[in-house]
Amino acid sequence: MSHLRSATLRGFRSVVAELGGDADALARSVGLPPDVLDTDDDLVPRGRAAALLEVTAEQLDCPNLGLRVAGRQSVSMLGPLAVAMTNSPTIGNALECLSRYLSVYGRFLTLEFGEDPENRPGVVGLYYGPATASGSTQAVDLGIGFIHRAITYLNGGPYGLRGIHLPYRSPVSRQDYDAFFGARVHTGRPHPAAVLRLPEQLPAQELSGVNDTLRQLAVAFLDEQTPETDKDVVSRTRTAIRESLGTGTIELAGIARLLYMHPRTLQRRLEDADVAFGRLLDDTRRDVALRLLLGTDLPLGHIAGMVGFQERPSFSRAARRWWGLPPGEMRRTRRLPANR
Template sequence: MSVIRSAGLRGFRATVAELGGNAEEFATACGLPVAALDTDDLLVSDFEVAAVLELAAHRLRCPDLGLRISRRQDLAMLGPLALAIANSPTLADVLECTSRYLFVHARALSLTLEPDPYGDRSVIALRYGGPPGIPNPVQGTDLGLAFVHHTILQRLAEVRYGLRSVELPYRPAAPLSVYEEFFGAPVRVERPAALLRVPSSLATRPLSGGDENLHRLAMAFLAELTGGENAEVAPRVRAAVQRLLGTAAPEIGAVARLLTVHPRTLQRRLAAEGTSFATILDEARREEARRYLTTTDMPMSQVASLIGLSEQATFTRCARRWWHATPTAVRRSGNRGQRA
C-alpha cells in the first residue's frame, strides 16, 4: 500500500455537498477515515482516496468530479513543497522542485519532464501519474492534472501559459467539451500516459513575487526532510509514526515503505543511532495519549484506537507503565492543572 497526505482531499467535502451528497458516507464505504476529509496531514491509502473519488463521481452522476474539486484546492495543500514552488524564480525551478519532491505529498505520484511524444521540439511534456503498470484512476488523474494546470502553472504564470494539449490515458465519461473548456486546450483520449504538453520556452519564464532566499531555504528543508544516505533516520521514523497513528497500523513495514528502505535496513540504522522502532513507537504513543487525555473528552476506547492499540485494557497497562497511573487519573490530573 502506498500513501498520500489527506490534503489531497481538500475540497471533496464541499464539492460533494454542493452536489447533494454526503462525503462521510462515501468515505466510510471506502474504508477512508472520516477525519481525512477535514485535515491535511493524515497519511491515507492512495487506493482508498482513488476509490472514494470514483464512488462519489458514480453515485452523484458527476463524471467531471475531479475537475470540480481542483477549483477548491490551493498551493498550500502541498505543505513544505508549496513554499519552494511559490518562491521559485522561474517556472523551470517550479517544475524541477515539483518533480523532485512531489513524493513528499504523495509517495507513489510523480511529475516528470519528457520529450514531446509527437516529436515537436518546441514542446515538452509534463507526465503525471503513478508507477508504470498501475492503471490510472480517472477522477484521481483528472484531479492531479487539473491541479498542476490550474493551481501551479496557470496561477504562477498569471497568464495563459500556452498549453498545447492534454493527453488522457482513458476515455472519460464526461463530454470532451467539458475538459477542453476547463483546460482551454485540445484534449486527446486513450493515449499512453497522462500528459500536459507545454511550450519548451515555458521553462525559462521568470516569475514575480517570489523570494529566492526563501526558495533556497525551502529546498534545503525538503532535502533534509526527505533525507539522504547519511541523514539521521530516527527523526524521520518518529514523524512517520506520528502520521500513521490513528490512520493505519503503525508497523515497521509501513514506515519502511514510506522511507523507501527495507525494514531490516531501517532497524540496523536505528540501532546505530541508539534506538529502535519499538522505542520510537512507544514514545509516540505515550505523547499522543497524554495529548488526547488532557485536551479532549474522547472515550478511552477511542483514545486507545487512535494510538494504535486494539483494546482499552492494553491502553490501561501502557498508562501504568508510562505514568504509574490509570488513563482516568491522568485525565483528571490534566484537567486540574488546566483549571489551576
C-alpha cells in the same frame, strides 16, 4: 501499501455538498475515517483515496468530479513546497522542485519533462504518473487538474497549454475538459503517464518577486521530510527485475511500468542512488543464477532461461564474467555436499 497525504483530498467535501451528497458516508463506504477530509497531513491509503473519488463520481453521477475537486485546490495547499516553488527563479525550476518533492505527498507520484508525444516543434511534454489505461481516471484528472492550475498561477494567467494526452478512456465530456483546460484533451493514448503539452519556452519563464532565502529555508525543511526513496527504489527495482526474469527481454521501460513510474523518473532515481539499471539487472541475474546453481538440480539450460538468457552460451559467457568459471564447473566445485 502506498499512501497519500490527505491534503490531496482538499475540496472534496465542498464539491460533494454542492452535489447533494454525504461526504462522511462516502468516506466510510471505502473504509476511510471522515475526519481525513478536514486535515492536510493524515496518511490516506492510495487505493482508498482513488476508490473514494470513483465511488463518488458514480453515485452522484458526476463524471468530472476529479476536475471539480482540482478546481477547489490551490498551490498554497502544498505548504513549504508552495514556498519553494513560488520563490524559484523560473517556472521550470518551480516544476522541477515540485517533481523532486512530490513524494512528500505520495511516494508513487511522478512528474517529469520529456519529449512532446506529438513530436511538434516548440512543444515539450510534462509527464504525470502514475496513469494507466485501467487505473483511476478521477484521481489522475484531479492530479493533472491541480498541476494545470499551479502552472497557471505561476505564470500569472494562461500559459499556452497545447493539449493533453491521457492513457485511459475518460467518462468526462469533451466540453468539460475543454472548459477546464482551455485546450484539447486526447484520451486512450499509449503513454505510461498523463502528458501536458507545454510551450517549449515556458520552463525558462522567470518568476517575479522571488526570495531566494525563503526558497532555501523551504527546501531544507522539505529535505528533512522527504522519504528516503533512493534505497527504496533500488530495492523495488531489484524485486521487479527478479520477478520478471525469464518472462522475456527485460528493459528499463518495462520495469518502470511495473513500478508505476515514467522510465525517465526511474532512471533519474536510480542515478540519484548511484546505481545503473544495467548493473542492477546484471547483479540480480548473477544472484538468482548462483542460488539456482547451488541450491537446485535444475538443468543448466533451464537455469539460463530462468535468469533471462535465451541461449545457454550467453549464460556461460556471463558465468565466466561473474565467477571466472562456466556454470557446470561452478556447480561442481562450489556446491555444498548433501547432508547424510
